[in-house]
Amino acid sequence: MLECLVSLESMSLSSMDVSVLERLKWLQQQQQQVLSTTNASPELLQFHGTNNDELLQNTFSHFQMLGSGFGPNYSMGFGPSHEAMDGCISRTNSCQMDQADTVGVMLNNSEENITIILKNKRKSEVKTREEEKTEKKIKVEAETESNMKVKSNLSNTEASSETSKQKSKAASETQKLDYIHVRARRGQATDRHSLAERARREKISKKMKYLQDLVPGCNKVTGRAGMLDEIINYVQSLQRQVEFLSMKLAVLNPELELAMEDLSVKQFQAYFTNLPVVVASKPSLMVDAPLFPLDQQGSLDLSVINPNQATTIEAPSASWETQSQSLYNTSSLGFQY
Amino acid sequence: MERQTINKNKRVFSAEPTKLSPSEVFTRKYTSHLVPALKKLNMDKNSPQINQLTVKHEVDMALALSAQEFAWSRFLLEKLSSSNNPTTTISSSSNGTRIPERSCKEDEDGEIEEKLRELQKLLPGGEEMNVEEMLIEIGNYIKCLELQTSALKSIVQDTT
Numbered sequence: 106m107l108e109c110l111v112s113l114e115s116m117s118l119s120s121m122d123v124s125v126l127e128r129l130k131w132l133q134q135q136q137q138q139v140l141s142t143t144n145a146s147p148e149l150l151q152f153h154g155t156n157n158d159e160l161l162q163n164t165f166s167h168f169q170m171l172g173s174g175f176g177p178n179y180s181m182g183f184g185p186s187h188e189a190m191d192g193c194i195s196r197t198n199s200c201q202m203d204q205a206d207t208v209g210v211m212l213n214n215s216e217e218n219i220t221i222i223l224k225n226k227r228k229s230e231v232k233t234r235e236e237e238k239t240e241k242k243i244k245v246e247a248e249t250e251s252n253m254k255v256k257s258n259l260s261n262t263e264a265s266s267e268t269s270k271q272k273s274k275a276a277s278e279t280q281k282l283d284y285i286h287v288r289a290r291r292g293q294a295t296d297r298h299s300l301a302e303r304a305r306r307e308k309i310s311k312k313m314k315y316l317q318d319l320v321p322g323c324n325k326v327t328g329r330a331g332m333l334d335e336i337i338n339y340v341q342s343l344q345r346q347v348e349f350l351s352m353k354l355a356v357l358n359p360e361l362e363l364a365m366e367d368l369s370v371k372q373f374q375a376y377f378t379n380l381p382v383v384v385a386s387k388p389s390l391m392v393d394a395p396l397f398p399l400d401q402q403g404s405l406d407l408s409v410i411n412p413n414q415a416t417t418i419e420a421p422s423a424s425w426e427t428q429s430q431s432l433y434n435t436s437s438l439g440f441q442y
Numbered sequence: 443m444e445r446q447t448i449n450k451n452k453r454v455f456s457a458e459p460t461k462l463s464p465s466e467v468f469t470r471k472y473t474s475h476l477v478p479a480l481k482k483l484n485m486d487k488n489s490p491q492i493n494q495l496t497v498k499h500e501v502d503m504a505l506a507l508s509a510q511e512f513a514w515s516r517f518l519l520e521k522l523s524s525s526n527n528p529t530t531t532i533s534s535s536s537n538g539t540r541i542p543e544r545s546c547k548e549d550e551d552g553e554i555e556e557k558l559r560e561l562q563k564l565l566p567g568g569e570e571m572n573v574e575e576m577l578i579e580i581g582n583y584i585k586c587l588e589l590q591t592s593a594l595k596s597i598v599q600d601t602t
Contacts, residue, residue, distance in 0.1 A: 305574075312577040319581050333557035336580065340564045343587040347501065350594035354480070355497035357601045 465589055471508035472593050476500060505590050512582045513575070517567025 294300075313332055317323040320339045323332050462470070479500040499522060506518040561576065562568035565583055568576050 308574055309577065312574065312581075316577060316581055316584075319584055329554050330557060333554060333561065336584075337557065337561055337564065340561070340580065340584060340587070343584065343591060344564070346591050347587060347594065348498065350591065350598055351498045351501040353598050354501070354594065354601075357598060 465585070468508050468586060468589050469593050472504050472590060473597070475507045476504035476593070476597070479504060501590075501594065505586060509582070509586045512579060512586070513571065514566045514568070514579050514583050515586075517570070521566060 310329070313329060316336055317332055320332075320336050322339075323335045480497070483496060483500065502518060503522050506515045506522060509515040510519075558573055558576070559569075561580060562571070562573075565571075565576060565580055568579065571579060
């Protein structure tokens with residue numbers, strides 16, 4: 106759903122002028138559908154990532170093709186749960202969703218439903234919350250229709266506060282699905298700004314965690330700053346590698362033309378399909394890119410090779426050479442691509 | 443050529459349709475963009491030596507074209523197409539300076555902000571996104587860079 110997220114966000118976010126009430130209705134409808142199935146962590150007004158996932162799949166089917174393809178697969182490379190990203194995503198996505206779905210949204214007794222949902226959820230709560238306070242606040246907020254940003258509204262509705270930032274981070278980490286983790290916490294300021302700020306910060310920390318899984322070696326570093334450092338260094342090193350390789354390519358380019366015939370292309374295509382191609386000489390570097398150790402330069406990563414293919418490695422490289430030589434001789438530049 | 447035919451006969455195919463993972467899709471797209479572009483470069487410029495910058499341009503272009511689902515790729519495309527001179531989207535040397543860490547916690551947020559800004563500079567188009575978007579895009583970008591790196595490596599290895 107990474108793709109969904111990104112494409113939707115990039116397509117200019119919808120105006121968040123959907124009324125809070127409608128939004129709550131829509132969301133709780135989804136919740137009720139999935140209520141029994143989810144093993145959700147206790148959240149007031151919990152917006153499940155899976156809910157939004159379903160919705161996204163329903164309404165953006167074409168994205169679904171790509172998104173669902175990317176989701177599980179990226180998780181192997183990217184690391185964190187599919188749902189965590191959905192949680193992060195869903196804030197901006199769901200607004201667009203809403204515009205698509207507002208037609209079907211009925212304005213019922215939202216408050217009662219919300220409280221019902223809340224009560225159901227609370228069975229699984231780990232931490233004690235100031236529930237009544239939040240209930241009241243939810244009702245209050247639900248009544249007021251406003252053009253405020255939904256995010257800050259919802260964060261307000263879940264407000265009480267806690268003192269330590271760490272606690273909030275820990276809480277947000279335990280709750281995987283939601284994108285609004287601003288919970289009732291003791292002692293913290295309940296004014297809108299700090300709540301919004303808190304919500305924003307938690308979102309960011311979630312994304313940082315996701316990045317942490319992606320960047321190798323980030324686990325050892327603690328703290329946001331260190332992680333950001335690592336990420337920056339990693340991106341820079343990747344970019345430098347690309348530059349270096351393209352430089353190399355520029356140097357080798359005259360030979361490239363003759364060597365990169367259709368056979369090499371076929372080799373690429375062979376790697377990409379997971380067919381057990383006996384011919385295929387090179388290990389599936391591309392497929393296993395996440396595992397590819399970047400500090401290895403210019404050497405075949407033999408550890409990645411399938412055992413079936415290991416034996417055939419020697420032969421094809423020789424065959425390439427002979428073939429490329431023959432190509433040199435014939436000087437045929439037929440690009441059968 | 444004999445060996446090729448022999449190898450062809452030995453090829454084994456599965457009965458199921460191939461399901462491509464996104465990394466495979468990307469890599470395939472990438473090479474399918476890059477390889478013909480490089481060939482074209484070779485063909486067009488017979489006498490002048492192939493400029494490193496133009497190769498870089500092609501490399502970046504291939505990256506941008508292969509990852510069109512992401513916002514940063516669009517920015518990259520714009521950058522590449524707007525200026526005929528291949529732009530170095532990578533400022534490897536200039537971004538080498540790291541912002542020194544400060545010990546006091548009060549500055550921690552400010553320091554983090556600075557680092558986020560630096561990260562934004564790395565990502566094509568990052569400065570025009572807000573922080574949350576940018577963080578997600580960075581994830582995609584990193585992944586695509588990794589795939590690009592491995593693709594380039596195998597291309598280079600093919601020729602050596």
